[in-house]
Amino acid sequence: MRNFGYFRAASAAEAVQAGATPQVHYLAGGTNLVDLLKYRVEQPEALVDINRLPYGHIEELPDGGLRLGALVTNAATAYDARVQARYPLLSSAILAGASAQLRNAATNGGNLNQRTRCPYFYDVAAACNKREPGSGCAALGGHNRDLAILGTSESCIATFPSDMCVALRVLDAQVRLLGPAGERVVPIAEYHRLPGAEPWRDNNLLPGELVTAIDLPPTDFGQHxxxxxxxxxxxxxxxxxxxxxxxxxxxxxxxxxxxxxxxxxxxxxxxxxxxxxxxxxxxxxxxxxxxxxxxxxxxxxxxxxxxxxxxxxxxxxxxxxxxxxxxxxxxxxxxxxx
CATH class of the missing domain: 3.30.390.50 (CO dehydrogenase flavoprotein, C-terminal domain)
Structure with missing residues (x-):
C-alpha cells in the first residue's frame, strides 16, 4: 500500500471540492476500498472521509417511498422496520451478501460503487482493461468460471458483485448525486454501465460526484x-x-x-x-x-x-x-x- 493523504470533510461542499481533484477517492465504510489499496489496484493520492456528512438516515418521502441515506450501513438498512415491511426484497438481498461484520460497516453508497471481484482485476501482474486500459483481458480464455455471460465485450467479461443493487433494479430505485455542477438524480437502470470499449468506467458518475441517497418509490408487490x-x-x-x-x-x-x-x-x-x-x-x-x-x-x-x-x-x-x-x-x- 502506497502512502496517501487523508482529509475528513466537514460538509458536503468540502467533500465535493476535494473529491473533484484527480486521484482522490471518497472513503465511507472502506470494505471494498481498503482491499483495493492493499492489492495496489487503487493507488489514490488522497482519501476524503465522508463519514461526518448528514447522509446516515432513512427518511420517509411524501409519496410513500423511502430515502436511504448513502452512509446508512447495509445492516441498518436490511433491519429497518420500514424496509422489511414495504421492501422485503431489498432486505433479503442485503442479508444474502457478505457477512454480518461487513454489513455492519459497508454503506449503501459504497455498495453501489463497489468494484468487480474478477481475479485478474485484483492481480496487478495480469492484463486487465478495467485496471489498466489497453492492457487486454486475461479472463478471455483464462479462468472465468465466476464471470459474465451477458453484456460482455471483447474488452471485459467481469461481473458486478452487488446483491443489494439487483433488488434496487427490480424496485426501480433512483440514485441521488451531488457534484461540482450541483445535484442530479439518476435511475438505477442508468447508473451502472456495460463494459463496451471502456470497461474501466463502472458507472456514470461524473468527476467529483458523491452519492447522497437512494430513493425507493412506493410499491405494492406485497409478499410475492x-x-x-x-x-x-x-x-x-x-x-x-x-x-x-x-x-x-x-x-x-x-x-x-x-x-x-x-x-x-x-x-x-x-x-x-x-x-x-x-x-x-x-x-x-x-x-x-x-x-x-x-x-x-x-x-x-x-x-x-x-x-x-x-x-x-x-x-x-x-x-x-x-x-x-x-x-x-x-x-x-x-x-x-x-
Whole structure:
C-alpha cells in the first residue's frame, strides 16, 4: 500500500471540492476500498472521509417511498422496520451478501460503487482493461468460471458483485448525486454501465460526484417476492447467479405486474422488459416461467469455464419465479433451496 493523504470533510461542499481533484477517492465504510489499496489496484493520492456528512438516515418521502441515506450501513438498512415491511426484497438481498461484520460497516453508497471481484482485476501482474486500459483481458480464455455471460465485450467479461443493487433494479430505485455542477438524480437502470470499449468506467458518475441517497418509490408487490442466490458456499460468497423477482397477482392468481433481475452474470444488474411482459396476464406455470427465463437470458454466451451458468441461470429464474408466485421467499437464514 502506497502512502496517501487523508482529509475528513466537514460538509458536503468540502467533500465535493476535494473529491473533484484527480486521484482522490471518497472513503465511507472502506470494505471494498481498503482491499483495493492493499492489492495496489487503487493507488489514490488522497482519501476524503465522508463519514461526518448528514447522509446516515432513512427518511420517509411524501409519496410513500423511502430515502436511504448513502452512509446508512447495509445492516441498518436490511433491519429497518420500514424496509422489511414495504421492501422485503431489498432486505433479503442485503442479508444474502457478505457477512454480518461487513454489513455492519459497508454503506449503501459504497455498495453501489463497489468494484468487480474478477481475479485478474485484483492481480496487478495480469492484463486487465478495467485496471489498466489497453492492457487486454486475461479472463478471455483464462479462468472465468465466476464471470459474465451477458453484456460482455471483447474488452471485459467481469461481473458486478452487488446483491443489494439487483433488488434496487427490480424496485426501480433512483440514485441521488451531488457534484461540482450541483445535484442530479439518476435511475438505477442508468447508473451502472456495460463494459463496451471502456470497461474501466463502472458507472456514470461524473468527476467529483458523491452519492447522497437512494430513493425507493412506493410499491405494492406485497409478499410475492424472492431473492435467490446460487453460490459455491452457503455464506460469505459472491453469486454465481442470483435472481430477484417481485410479482403482483390478482385474486385468481394471474400476474398483473412482474419485475425480474439477475446478478452474478453481467457488468450490471440485468433486467429485460420483454421477459416481464411474457409473465403479465398469465397464470404461473413452468412453461410461462421458462419462456420468461429464455427472454431474460437472450444473447447469453458462455466463456468456457462458466458455460454451466447458462443452464444454472435458467433453472434459478424458474425456481425464483415459483417462489415469488407462491409467496414463499428464499430464507436468508436457512439458505438451502427448497
Amino acid at each position: 417476492y424472492t431473492y435467490l442466490k446460487i453460490r459455491d458456499r452457503l455464506s460469505y460468497a459472491f453469486a454465481l447467479v442470483s435472481v430477484a423477482v417481485a410479482l403482483r397477482l390478482d385474486e385468481a392468481g394471474h400476474v398483473l405486474d412482474a419485475h425480474l433481475a439477475l446478478g452474478g452474470v453481467a457488468h450490471k444488474p440485468w433486467r429485460v422488459s420483454e421477459a416481464e411482459d411474457l409473465l403479465t396476464g398469465q397464470l404461473p406455470s413452468a412453461e410461462v416461467f421458462g419462456a420468461a427465463a429464455d427472454a431474460l437470458l437472450a444473447g447469453a454466451k458462455g466463456q468456457g469455464e462458466n458455460d454451466f451458468k447458462l443452464v444454472l441461470a435458467r433453472r434459478a429464474i424458474v425456481r425464483a419465479c415459483w417462489q415469488a408466485a407462491a409467496g414463499t421467499p428464499q430464507s436468508q437464514s436457512d439458505k438451502h433451496i427448497r
